[in-house]
Amino acid sequence: xxxxxxxxxxxxxxxxxxxxxxxxxxxxxxxxxxxxxxxxxxxxxxxxxxxxxxxxxxxxxxxxxxxxxxxxxxxxxxxxxxxxxxxxxxxxxxxxxxxxxxxxxxxxxxxxxxxxxxxxxxxxxxxxxxxxxxxxxxxxxxxxxxxxxxxxxxxxxxxxxxxxxxxxxxxxxxxxxxxxxxxxxxxxxxxxxxxxxxxxxxxxxxxxxxxxxxxxxxxxxxxxxxxxxxxxxxxxxxxxxxxxxxxxxxxxxxxxxxxxxxxxxxxxx
Numbered sequence: 626x627x628x629x630x631x632x633x634x635x636x637x638x639x640x641x642x643x644x645x646x647x648x649x650x651x652x653x654x655x656x657x658x659x660x661x662x663x664x665x666x667x668x669x670x671x672x673x674x675x676x677x678x679x680x681x682x683x684x685x686x687x688x689x690x691x692x693x694x695x696x697x698x699x700x701x702x703x704x705x706x707x708x709x710x711x712x713x714x715x716x717x718x719x720x721x722x723x724x725x726x727x728x729x730x731x732x733x734x735x736x737x738x739x740x741x742x743x744x745x746x747x748x749x750x751x752x753x754x755x756x757x758x759x760x761x762x763x764x765x766x767x768x769x770x771x772x773x774x775x776x777x778x779x780x781x782x783x784x785x786x787x788x789x790x791x792x793x794x795x796x797x798x799x800x801x802x803x804x805x806x807x808x809x810x811x812x813x814x815x816x817x818x819x820x821x822x823x824x825x826x827x828x829x830x831x832x833x834x835x836x837x838x839x840x841x842x843x844x845x846x847x848x849x850x851x852x853x854x855x856x857x858x859x860x861x862x863x864x865x866x867x868x869x870x871x872x873x874x875x876x877x878x879x880x881x882x883x884x885x886x887x888x889x890x891x892x893x894x
Contacts, residue, residue, distance in 0.1 A: 661808040662769055663828055664700050666849040669893065670873040674704045675881030681891065686852070686873060688772055688830070691759050695767045702810065702830075703763035707756050707773035707798060708791070709739040718742070722752055726783055734781050741778050744794040745786060753797040760802055770808035772830050773798055777814040788817060792824050799825030811847070815839045818846040828852070835864025840872070858892075865894035 668685035677693040687695075688702040695701040710718055724732040724741040732741045742752050760771055776795060779786040802809040808827040811818065815831070828850035834840040835855050843851045853874040855861040861876040868874065878890035 661803060661806055661827060662700075663808050663850055664702065664770060664852065664873070666873065667871055668700075668873055670852055670875050671891065672854050672875060672877050672881055673883075676883040678883045688852075691763055700770075701768045702770045702772050703760075703766075703768035703807075704772045704774065705756060705759050705763070706739070706775060707795075708744065708775035708778040709734055709737070709741050712738050715740055718755070719751075722748055724782060724785060726785065732781070732783055732785065734775075734778070739775075741782055741786070743786075745790050749790070749794040749797060753794060753801070756798060757801045760798070760805060760807065764805040764807055768807065770810060770827070771798070771802045772810045772812055774812050776812050776817070792817065792820055795826075796824045810852075815842045818843060821846050830854070832856070833860050835862075835867070835874075836860030838863075840864055840868050844868070844871070861892055861894070869894035 664686050669681070669683045670686045671680050671684045671688075673680075673687055673689045673693075673696075677689050677696070680687050680696050680699060684696075685699055686702065687699045688704055689696065690704050710723070715723070722743050724743040726732055733739065734741060744752050756773070763771060773795065776791060779788055779791045799809045803825065809825065810828050810830045811821055811824075811826040812830050813832055815834070818829070829843045829847045830852045831840065831843050832854045833856060834843055834851075834853055836857055836859065840851065840853060849871050851868075851872050853864050853868070853872050855864055855874065855876045856879050858876070861874065864872070864874050874894050876890060876892040878888045880888055882889045
């Protein structure tokens with residue numbers, strides 16, 4: 626259930642332009658996002674989207690799937706697959722909200738067997754209405770933030786979805802999250818970090834930014850409000866070496882399994 630899909634796009638901008646844009650992004654805050662509570666920075670974190678369990682000692686921030694109860698005594702982030710359809714849930718969506726190519730075939734994320742949602746034009750509001758219902762559920766359970774996954778689905782859409790359409794749709798979710806006093810994360814998609822303020826994103830959740838030398842790009846736009854998940858020893862070591870004193874960093878197994886299962890891995894700096 627891991628959403629790992631590292632961005633391999635190069636953020637190609639002059640150093641001066643990046644610095645100026647990043648500073649503007651960090652200093653700009655909407656009145657809505659100012660009312661939310663952000664995850665505490667540089668705290669022990671656990672990524673539990675593959676199944677909930679008692680957090681290890683000292684963990685202060687936990688991400689769990691929207692179907693799970695919160696972890697007592699921690700800052701809880703609610704994972705929502707906002708741009709694609711979870712396996713087995715395709716029948717729960719109107720057929721016309723599933724993205725189709727010119728031949729009428731569903732556009733599928735082959736890595737995870739997930740149909741992409743059609744967030745183009747007026748359909749964005751209809752998709753958002755369903756996802757906002759999940760956000761309501763997160764709020765009622767006591768979550769403090771939303772992690773909407775697959776922001777980068779445009780890169781798997783056969784050029785049917787633009788980055789502008791992805792941002793427009795995510796802003797609908799961000800505005801609604803803020804109306805429920807929930808913070809909202811940018812999940813991966815480092816190349817769109819420059820738009821964090823206009824979209825309304827409060828912090829970042831970055832998978833394998835250590836492995837792919839992208840952590841600094843997130844920090845440029847989100848400061849220390851970045852949560853890092855690595856899936857290899859080398860990625861964790863690189864992230865910890867460069868940002869271990871500033872960011873929340875954890876290494877998990879790719880399946881994000883629970884303790885007691887054969888593949889369970891959890892390491893920190």
